[in-house]
Amino acid sequence: MTDPRLTPLAASLPDLVPFVGPETLERRMDRAFTARIGANESVFGPAPGAIAAMQEAARDAWMYGDPEAHELRHAIAAHHGVDPGHVRVGEGIDGLLGLLVRLTIGPGDWVVTSKGGYPTFDFHVTGFGGRIEQVPYEADRVDAKGLMERAAWSGAKLVYLANPDNPMGGMHDATTIQEMIETLPDGALLVLDEAYVEFAPEAELPRIDPADDRVIRFRTFSKAHGLAGARVGYAIGPKPLIAAFDRVRNHFGLTRMAQAGALAALADRAHLSHVVTEVARARARIAAIAHDNGLAPLPSATNFVAIDCGADGAFAKRVVAALGDLGVFVRMPGVAPLNRCIRVTAGREADLDVFAQALPRALETARAAP
Amino acid sequence: MTDPRLTPLAASLPDLVPFVGPETLERRMDRAFTARIGANESVFGPAPGAIAAMQEAARDAWMYGDPEAHELRHAIAAHHGVDPGHVRVGEGIDGLLGLLVRLTIGPGDWVVTSKGGYPTFDFHVTGFGGRIEQVPYEADRVDAKGLMERAAWSGAKLVYLANPDNPMGGMHDATTIQEMIETLPDGALLVLDEAYVEFAPEAELPRIDPADDRVIRFRTFSKAHGLAGARVGYAIGPKPLIAAFDRVRNHFGLTRMAQAGALAALADRAHLSHVVTEVARARARIAAIAHDNGLAPLPSATNFVAIDCGADGAFAKRVVAALGDLGVFVRMPGVAPLNRCIRVTAGREADLDVFAQALPRALETARAAP
Numbered sequence: 001m002t003d004p005r006l007t008p009l010a011a012s013l014p015d016l017v018p019f020v021g022p023e024t025l026e027r028r029m030d031r032a033f034t035a036r037i038g039a040n041e042s043v044f045g046p047a048p049g050a051i052a053a054m055q056e057a058a059r060d061a062w063m064y065g066d067p068e069a070h071e072l073r074h075a076i077a078a079h080h081g082v083d084p085g086h087v088r089v090g091e092g093i094d095g096l097l098g099l100l101v102r103l104t105i106g107p108g109d110w111v112v113t114s115k116g117g118y119p120t121f122d123f124h125v126t127g128f129g130g131r132i133e134q135v136p137y138e139a140d141r142v143d144a145k146g147l148m149e150r151a152a153w154s155g156a157k158l159v160y161l162a163n164p165d166n167p168m169g170g171m172h173d174a175t176t177i178q179e180m181i182e183t184l185p186d187g188a189l190l191v192l193d194e195a196y197v198e199f200a201p202e203a204e205l206p207r208i209d210p211a212d213d214r215v216i217r218f219r220t221f222s223k224a225h226g227l228a229g230a231r232v233g234y235a236i237g238p239k240p241l242i243a244a245f246d247r248v249r250n251h252f253g254l255t256r257m258a259q260a261g262a263l264a265a266l267a268d269r270a271h272l273s274h275v276v277t278e279v280a281r282a283r284a285r286i287a288a289i290a291h292d293n294g295l296a297p298l299p300s301a302t303n304f305v306a307i308d309c310g311a312d313g314a315f316a317k318r319v320v321a322a323l324g325d326l327g328v329f330v331r332m333p334g335v336a337p338l339n340r341c342i343r344v345t346a347g348r349e350a351d352l353d354v355f356a357q358a359l360p361r362a363l364e365t366a367r368a369a370p
Numbered sequence: 371m372t373d374p375r376l377t378p379l380a381a382s383l384p385d386l387v388p389f390v391g392p393e394t395l396e397r398r399m400d401r402a403f404t405a406r407i408g409a410n411e412s413v414f415g416p417a418p419g420a421i422a423a424m425q426e427a428a429r430d431a432w433m434y435g436d437p438e439a440h441e442l443r444h445a446i447a448a449h450h451g452v453d454p455g456h457v458r459v460g461e462g463i464d465g466l467l468g469l470l471v472r473l474t475i476g477p478g479d480w481v482v483t484s485k486g487g488y489p490t491f492d493f494h495v496t497g498f499g500g501r502i503e504q505v506p507y508e509a510d511r512v513d514a515k516g517l518m519e520r521a522a523w524s525g526a527k528l529v530y531l532a533n534p535d536n537p538m539g540g541m542h543d544a545t546t547i548q549e550m551i552e553t554l555p556d557g558a559l560l561v562l563d564e565a566y567v568e569f570a571p572e573a574e575l576p577r578i579d580p581a582d583d584r585v586i587r588f589r590t591f592s593k594a595h596g597l598a599g600a601r602v603g604y605a606i607g608p609k610p611l612i613a614a615f616d617r618v619r620n621h622f623g624l625t626r627m628a629q630a631g632a633l634a635a636l637a638d639r640a641h642l643s644h645v646v647t648e649v650a651r652a653r654a655r656i657a658a659i660a661h662d663n664g665l666a667p668l669p670s671a672t673n674f675v676a677i678d679c680g681a682d683g684a685f686a687k688r689v690v691a692a693l694g695d696l697g698v699f700v701r702m703p704g705v706a707p708l709n710r711c712i713r714v715t716a717g718r719e720a721d722l723d724v725f726a727q728a729l730p731r732a733l734e735t736a737r738a739a740p
Contacts, residue, residue, distance in 0.1 A: 003583070003611040005527055005559055007476040013617040021622075023436040036433065045432045054431065054627065058424035061599040061631065062415045063406065064592070066393040091461065095620045106377040127618050157375055189375055213373070222434070229431040229626030241373040247383040248497050250465045252391075256599030257424065257627045261431065 009107065009129045018119040022329045034327030035354040037345040040166065040196075040304050042226035044278050044348070046261065047271035050227065053264035054257040065256040072263045076234055079266060086210040086236050088245045089262075091253050093195055093218045093233040096245075098124045100191065100216065100235070103244050104157050105130035112151045113160040114142045116167070116335040118193065121160050137338060140298055140306075141170045144180050152185045159184065162193040164200050167333040167343050169300030177206040184214050189241075192217045195233075196302035198224035198272060199279055204301075213238040223303055224275055225265040230258040279303045282346035289356045293363060298341065306333070306341040309363075313339030318369050322362035328355055379477065379499045388489040392699045404697035405724040407715040410536065410566075410674050412596035414648050414718070417641035420597065420634040427630035435629050437621040442633050446604055449636060456580040456606050458615045459632075461623050463565055463588045463603040466615075468494045470561065470586065470605070473614050474527050475500035482521045483530040484512045486537070486705040488563065491530050507708060510668055510676075511540045514550050522555040529554065532563040534570050537703040537713050539670030547576040554584050559611075562587045565603075566672035568594035568642060569649055574671075583608040593673060594645055595635040600628040649673045652716035659726045663733060668711065676703070676711040679733075683709035688739050692732035698725055 002011050022039060026032050037043065045051075069089040077084040090096040097120065105111060107129030113121055115134035125132050133154050135146040142165055151159045161180070164171035172180075177192070184190055194217055197205065208215055216237035222228035232254065235242060265271075286305040287297035296308040309316045316332050319342055323330055332342045344355065372381050392409060396402050407413065415421075439459040447454040460466040467490065475481060477499030483491055485504035495502050503524050505516040512535055521529045531550070534541035542550075547562070554560055564587055567575065578585055586607035592598035602624065605612060635641075656675040657667035666678040679686045686702050689712055693700055702712045714725065 001610045003473075003608065003614060005474050005557065005611070006614060007474060007479075009476070010473045010614060010617065015613070015617060017437070017616060017621055019437070019621065021434065021437040023440060024438055027440065039434060041434060042432050045429075051428050051431065054428035055425040057599070058421050058428065058627065058631070059415075061421065061424060062412050062596040064391065064409055064411060064598040065601075067387070067389070067391040068394055070393060070397065091620055091623050095623055098620060103373075103380045104375050104377060106379070109377075187375065226432040228434040228622075229427070231435075231623060231625050238373065240371045241375070243385070244373060244376060244380060246387060247380065247385060250461055250468060251387055251389065252598075253461050253465055253601060253623075255601050255625055255628060257428065258625060261428070 013127060018123045025324065025329065029324070033329040035347055035351040036329045037347040037351050037355065038329035038331045038343070039228070040223060040302070040345045041228045042223060042275060042303065043346070043351060044226060044275045046226035047265050047268035049268050050225070050261040050265040054230065054261040057257045057260035061256055063256060064252050065254050065259050067251040069254050069259050072259050075263055075266055080210070080236060082210040082236060085239045086242055087234055088242050089232065089234045089254060090245070090249060091233070092222060092231040093193060093220045094120050095231070095253070096218055096233050096235050097121055099245050099249055101125055101128050101130065101158070102248055104189065110154040110156040111158040111160060112147055112154060112156040114147070116333050116338040117142070117160065118162055118166055119334060137168065140168050140338070141165065142172065144172055144176050148180055148183045151188050155185070156188055158189050158191050160191045160193065162195065164196040164301035166196065166302065168306050168338060168341070169298055169302045169304060171200055171204065171301040173204040174206040181212070181214050190215045194218060195220045195223050199276060199303050200301040210236050211238055213241070216241060221262045221265055224272055225262070226275065227258070227261055227265055230255070230261050232258045232262040279346040282352060285352050286344050286346070289352065289359060293359050303346045304343050306343050308341050311340060312336070315366055316340055316342050318366035319362050322365040323358055326358035326362060328358045383497060388493045395694060395699065399694070403699040405717055405721040406699050407717040407721050407725065408699035408701045408713070409598070410593060410672070410715045411598045412593060412645060412673065413716070413721060414596060414645045416596035416631065417635050417638035419638050420595070420631045423634035424600065424627040424631040427627045431626055433626060434622050435624050435626040439624050439629050442629050445633055445636055450580070450606060452580040452606065455609045456612055457604055458612050459602065459604045459624060460615070460619060461603070462592060462601040463563060463590045464490050465601070465623070466588055466603050466605050467491055469615050469619055471495055471498050471500065471528070472618055474559065480524040480526040481528040481530060482517055482524060482526040484517070486703050486708040487512070487530065488532055488536055489704060507538065510538050510708070511535065512542065514542055514546050518550055518553045521558050525555070526558055528559050528561050530561045530563065532565065534566040534671035536566065536672065538676050538708060538711070539668055539672045539674060541570055541574065541671040543574040544576040551582070551584050560585045564588060565590045565593050569646060569673050570671040580606050581608055583611070586611060591632045591635055594642055595632070596645065597628070597631055597635055600625070600631050602628045602632040649716040652722060655722050656714050656716070659722065659729060663729050673716045674713050676713050678711050681710060682706070685736055686710055686712050688736035689732050692735040693728055696728035696732060698728045
């Protein structure tokens with residue numbers, strides 16, 4: 001039953017949600033996961049100074065957070081060497097993507113994305129009545145050229161690209177991204193989701209002029225900075241577009257603890273290096289575990305590794321379920337042919353010990369299924 | 371300059387924001403306020419257990435918060451004696467109001483509210499292209515009958531009412547609210563913002579069936595629970611409408627710290643009683659300070675007192691500015707005739723000492739102005 005007061009658009013929306021949280025799965029199983037390596041969270045935690053800053057801010061939680069997130073916004077701008085007018089902070093990339101879609105997409109407007117790419121972008125586009133053109137991956141990588149061709153063909157207003165990519169883990173180098181920008185159709189905007197960028201080789205990252213009105217970039221404190229539970233992301237882009245976020249955002253939405261934690265996290269470059277090193281080590285071990293089990297790990301520039309389970313989506317789904325039964329939380333891509341893979345987040349040694357023990361048993365279970 | 375890719379609606383929106391934060395004012399003045407009693411925050415702070423819970427949760431900030439806020443939602447439902455299907459938790463009432471407006475209001479749809487009422491509701495309605503009918507206050511109270519008449523006349527989908535009221539502080543009793551519900555035109559929804567309800571006399575509060583499909587209520591942890599900086603609010607209403615929030619909300623938007631803090635705050639009834647007592651004491655003192663200065667305090671069922679400064683909006687604006695210069699942050703209603711008042715939040719003894727000292731000087735300054 002839907003409420004008769006919903007708008008026609010709201011009434012038409014599906015009840016599906018982009019992701020089921022691990023807590024929901026734990027409630028269904030009635031026990032906790034032993035290894036939580038499925039949501040690309042940073043098991044290595046936030047910087048100690050970020051925890052301390054949030055704990056200190058908790059005492060002041062009676063005050064609203066600064067609606068302009070002035071200190072954090074200016075620190076981010078300084079970090080990137082850009083004018084603060086190019087930066088807006090918000091409730092994670094998810095929240096900011098929703099605002100961008102709201103600002104630019106009305107009923108019938110087209111966007112282009114990759115088939116099997118980040119579902120939350122699609123969730124927002126559908127939520128505002130937009131139409132989605134999905135370009136299949138090419139050899140497990142986003143088809144950069146295909147995205148641009150489809151954008152020209154459809155007259156898309158937004159072209160979404162996660163680089164490095166989620167859920168497959170690969171990336172395109174600076175030259176390819178620059179070519180995408182140069183071939184972007186007039187009137188379109190490249191939405192560059194750089195959630196995992198800190199894990200990628202610095203030399204391969206594009207240098208993008210923040211004033212370039214063809215591109216908006218998104219970054220987050222949820223991944224390398226280990227603050228997924230604080231929900232802080234930011235957008236960098238041309239000033240008129242960035243300023244428009246103020247017209248629609250939840251001005252007091254960023255918590256006081258989140259602002260303090262992100263500010264401290266940004267300042268601790270040593271912790272970030274430590275995390276990046278640990279993640280690289282974990283990726284190598286996940287790849288080795290995959291090989292040990294006769295599976296093929298995909299190259300990754302992120303904090304996770306997609307592992308090709310060598311069969312179809314139904315098989316991979318059984319592997320994910322069997323791993324879950326053994327206390328290991330992992331996820332998998334949603335559509336073929338990507339869904340022959342499972343996606344394993346970089347864990348601590350102990351997490352990966354659990355995974356290494358569970359994987360052969362999970363594969364056995366999956367293979368034994370009718 | 372606006373970005374050419376904005377939707378016509380987004381391009382038409384004003385750059386105005388509902389509220390300027392006290393931090394922004396402090397940056398302009400280049401010094402901090404001595405008494406922060408302008409945003410109806412709870413200077414008495416959150417429960418010690420809520421602070422401790424947030425500090426503990428900060429250690430786990432690498433994990434996303436539960437997207438279903440399961441524990442908190444169930445605790446709220448139990449607290450109100452309702453089925454959890456009637457409850458959704460979100461990023462403050464502001465965030466939830468935005469989602470409700472998105473779900474129900476499209477371009478050209480009407481809403482009815484009070485002239486000079488909560489500007490963030492109007493911000494959301496304008497943001498989704500809705501049209502706003504504003505009913506003037508009647509003797510400094512919301513015109514309950516007038517709202518219903520105008521709703522019938524305009525075919526409004528939403529009728530907004532803050533009870534107790536912000537910014538004037540008064541309230542309508544249970545009988546009046548029930549009459550509003552009974553006379554609500556078919557197809558309309560009463561949006562009952564109960565942000566300040568914990569400060570109101572229990573006996574005067576309406577008993578509303580959560581399944582009544584004519585009403586949605588909003589409550590918050592930002593006021594009596596002292597967690598404005600954590601941004602947690604919730605909606606109680608008919609299940610089909612409540613379920614629809616899942617179609618459009620930022621599922622991982624509620625932080626881990628916020629969920630933990632709100633859960634602990636809800637459990638500490640003793641702290642809540644303490645705050646309510648302190649607020650009543652502070653209201654009485656604010657009223658006394660007003661009388662001492664020849665001004666008329668308005669009756670309040672909230673954590674603030676509107677003080678009639680006895681002249682026009684320009685005069686009250688000068689009083690607010692002069693108080694600011696003296697280190698006292700207060701706000702005032704935005705439109706005539708309400709804007710003859712200033713709005714002072716319940717403060718600690720020390721805050722109100724500062725206010726008591728500053729007010730006569732601020733009035734002098736305001737009266738001396740050309």
